[in-house]
Amino acid sequence: MYKVAIVCLSDKGYEGIREDKSTKVIEEIVTKWKYEVIEKILLPDEIEMIEKKLIELCDSKKIDLIFTTGGTGFTSRDNTPEATKRVLTREVPGIAEAIRAYSITITKRAMLSRGVSGIRGETLIINLPGSPKAVSEIVEYIIDTVGHGLDLIKKGSQECGR
Numbered sequence: 001m002y003k004v005a006i007v008c009l010s011d012k013g014y015e016g017i018r019e020d021k022s023t024k025v026i027e028e029i030v031t032k033w034k035y036e037v038i039e040k041i042l043l044p045d046e047i048e049m050i051e052k053k054l055i056e057l058c059d060s061k062k063i064d065l066i067f068t069t070g071g072t073g074f075t076s077r078d079n080t081p082e083a084t085k086r087v088l089t090r091e092v093p094g095i096a097e098a099i100r101a102y103s104i105t106i107t108k109r110a111m112l113s114r115g116v117s118g119i120r121g122e123t124l125i126i127n128l129p130g131s132p133k134a135v136s137e138i139v140e141y142i143i144d145t146v147g148h149g150l151d152l153i154k155k156g157s158q159e160c161g162r
Helices: 022-032 047-060 080-087 093-104 108-112 132-159
Strands: 003-009 036-043 065-069 117-120 123-128
Touching (some): 003 022, 003 047, 022 036, 022 132, 036 047, 047 123, 065 132, 080 117, 080 123, 093 108, 093 117, 123 132
Parallel strands (some): 003 065, 065 123
């Protein structure tokens, strides 16, 4: 069973102005696939706060999979991809490319997503949009392949004696 953290990035959510619905959607899907949600976090779109939390989840808490939701658009407050890139040791562009390729079959607006994906240590981090509908479609689409990727990360760590 893999340990999952879900990090929602939303200024309005953090201020209590808007309800975070995407986290619940992600949790429902991953628990159906026998993943264990260890943490659910709501943060504002502050790059340093995002970076610090991602590092903590990867390095200290040893989370296997982190889904971020929100902060992947075009506004000056959408900082999730930049914060994520700052903590990654290796990017996994295929995941973000697959997400956009699949999503664009549903809406042309998917081409506006700036989400990234990658690995830090033994943790896979995947940026998702903030829309509950989009999150549902995307996580259902990628979850089985993501599981295979997590298996490979763990297998590689065992082979290296970690």
